[in-house]
Amino acid sequence: MNTPPATxxxxxxSRLLGLDRRGWPGTIVVAIAIVAIxxxxxxxxxLVSAGRPLAAGTELDAxxxxxxxxxxxxxxxxxxxxxxxxxTIQRGSTTLQIRSSPSRGGLDEEYDRVADGIRDGRxxxxxxxxxxxxxxxxxxxxxxxxxxxxxxxxxxVLVGGGTTIVxxxxxxxxxxxxxxxxxxxxxxxxxxxxx
Amino acid sequence: xxxxxxxxxxxxxxxxxxxxxxxxWLLAVLIAAGAIRIGILVxxxxxxxxxxxxxxxxLLTLYAIPFLLFVNRLDLFEREPATMVAAAFAxxxxxxxxxxxxxxxxxxxxxxxxxxxxxxxxxxxxxxxxxxxxxxxVLGVVxxxxxxxxxxxxxxxxxxxxxxxxxxxxxxESFVACINAVTVAGGHDQVVPVLQVFLVRALVGLWxxxxxxxxxxxGVGYAVCRRDRTWxxxxxxxxxxxxxxxxxxxxxxxxxxxxxxxxxxxxxxxVLAKGIPVLxxxxxxxxxxxxxxxxxxxxxVAGEVGTDVLLADELEELMTLARRRDVIRMVxxxxxxxxxxxxxxxxxxxxxxGVACSRGPAAGADEAEAAxxxxxALRVELAHAGVERAGTLPHGAEGGSGAVR
Numbered sequence: 001m002n003t004p005p006a007t008x009x010x011x012x013x014s015r016l017l018g019l020d021r022r023g024w025p026g027t028i029v030v031a032i033a034i035v036a037i038x039x040x041x042x043x044x045x046x047l048v049s050a051g052r053p054l055a056a057g058t059e060l061d062a063x064x065x066x067x068x069x070x071x072x073x074x075x076x077x078x079x080x081x082x083x084x085x086x087x088t089i090q091r092g093s094t095t096l097q098i099r100s101s102p103s104r105g106g107l108d109e110e111y112d113r114v115a116d117g118i119r120d121g122r123x124x125x126x127x128x129x130x131x132x133x134x135x136x137x138x139x140x141x142x143x144x145x146x147x148x149x150x151x152x153x154x155x156x157v158l159v160g161g162g163t164t165i166v167x168x169x170x171x172x173x174x175x176x177x178x179x180x181x182x183x184x185x186x187x188x189x190x191x192x193x194x195x
Numbered sequence: 196x197x198x199x200x201x202x203x204x205x206x207x208x209x210x211x212x213x214x215x216x217x218x219x220w221l222l223a224v225l226i227a228a229g230a231i232r233i234g235i236l237v238x239x240x241x242x243x244x245x246x247x248x249x250x251x252x253x254l255l256t257l258y259a260i261p262f263l264l265f266v267n268r269l270d271l272f273e274r275e276p277a278t279m280v281a282a283a284f285a286x287x288x289x290x291x292x293x294x295x296x297x298x299x300x301x302x303x304x305x306x307x308x309x310x311x312x313x314x315x316x317x318x319x320x321x322x323x324x325x326x327x328x329x330x331x332x333v334l335g336v337v338x339x340x341x342x343x344x345x346x347x348x349x350x351x352x353x354x355x356x357x358x359x360x361x362x363x364x365x366x367x368e369s370f371v372a373c374i375n376a377v378t379v380a381g382g383h384d385q386v387v388p389v390l391q392v393f394l395v396r397a398l399v400g401l402w403x404x405x406x407x408x409x410x411x412x413x414g415v416g417y418a419v420c421r422r423d424r425t426w427x428x429x430x431x432x433x434x435x436x437x438x439x440x441x442x443x444x445x446x447x448x449x450x451x452x453x454x455x456x457x458x459x460x461x462x463x464x465x466v467l468a469k470g471i472p473v474l475x476x477x478x479x480x481x482x483x484x485x486x487x488x489x490x491x492x493x494x495x496v497a498g499e500v501g502t503d504v505l506l507a508d509e510l511e512e513l514m515t516l517a518r519r520r521d522v523i524r525m526v527x528x529x530x531x532x533x534x535x536x537x538x539x540x541x542x543x544x545x546x547x548x549g550v551a552c553s554r555g556p557a558a559g560a561d562e563a564e565a566a567x568x569x570x571x572a573l574r575v576e577l578a579h580a581g582v583e584r585a586g587t588l589p590h591g592a593e594g595g596s597g598a599v600r
Contacts, residue, residue, distance in 0.1 A: 017217075019217045027216075027218040034334065038297050042300070045308075093316075127376060127387075147391075153379075
């Protein structure tokens, strides 16, 4: 095979900062795209207001005498309504809902009822046996965890003074881990005050 | 020799280490940053849940190896250079994953604020996954093309590198998911949550990240290699492939399709219903890419066909793995293992000749000449071993034309 002489371009490609000039535009576009995703999106997310941020120490009422204190960083996404007797707060991608209702049985019975309800969800499976959870005020409850096709979560059932408190912490799959500690901090403040 | 479909020789070829290319430095910096980020996550996992981390790591390694070998054999004519394979895998496992973590969280956060928390929990993965992850993964293929454009001979190369990027992503994401499951489960039982997550992810492995990025990688390969088409067409095909990958990922993460099939066996049906179309699409695209690859190879070696280094029959026998194996098997059965090994080496040398020719008359001249010398030397050895012309069947054997004496 005849080998033609190498072209001048091949021997001495145009350089910019000592590197092949032709590679710069594509490289810059890729770099911008990565920065936009890894840094730009979080910045936009931080700039978009959630609307109802809660001041540190805000006390919320979840109905039936159930109260909780919220540390900094949480936002209120739904206020308690008399009929619903629940309150929902959110921090990043983690959502925490507290519901209260008159008890229909003991702690084990209430836990089983809640666990059955979660298990009945589409594609949801419980991940662990119940473990004990104690709030700062001394309320004793049982805690479980679950995972679904697109979400994962923990739930806590407490019974005190004839009231059942069900707390559910959930987030999209893979993102709960970062919010668990903050949620536990809130859950430990749960207390029941007779009206 | 006829003009091959040669890409312009930007780098030295055969390696990802191209210090003269700006994209190489971007790749190096991002892999280093990703290694630190993912390394910290992995170290934390081993510190918090050592048994779970070890089990997940072991299972995913065993899972990845056959996938890696399979993907690396998809290109019939040229094994991808080891450094390129490693870079593709590292981009998926280190760069795309570490950049997707904050990106995904931001998308879910925005969905929460702009719509509602319930919407974000339900639809967040369907919005965030394709938007950030598919883009980040396909950018890995783009970077590899910028670093070593010579290694992209046809859209099939884009598919292979895309699959490798996706596989790297899949492995690291699955490791994180296993550890998350243990954490969410309270951290006491370190085995069952890992096995549960691994089984689910192994089941969907065939049509998960590797498949999506193989689809979008085809588009990058097409845009890079099909210089006979207009820019509009090349960009259009790349955009269409990315759109298909995005849609497949979106449908996979979207809850309504999962809900529609119900519980238990219904979930398996849902997995199959969402996955099999993706797999079929991938098979069709692979066949198209392989056809283009074969066309590229035929054009590259057109000037050699009929000479002493590549007979017309031998070219046909190089076109599929099955035909190559048939020839080797036939020679082994008649002339023994040594002769079969020589035929295999001859095939490899002829493939190397084609790849060298594709690099163009200037860039590939030395490699092509070395391949020709090797082929001629192998023919002499084959003649001593009783094989006149490898790749053809002996008289009376399986209807062949007579080559093994």
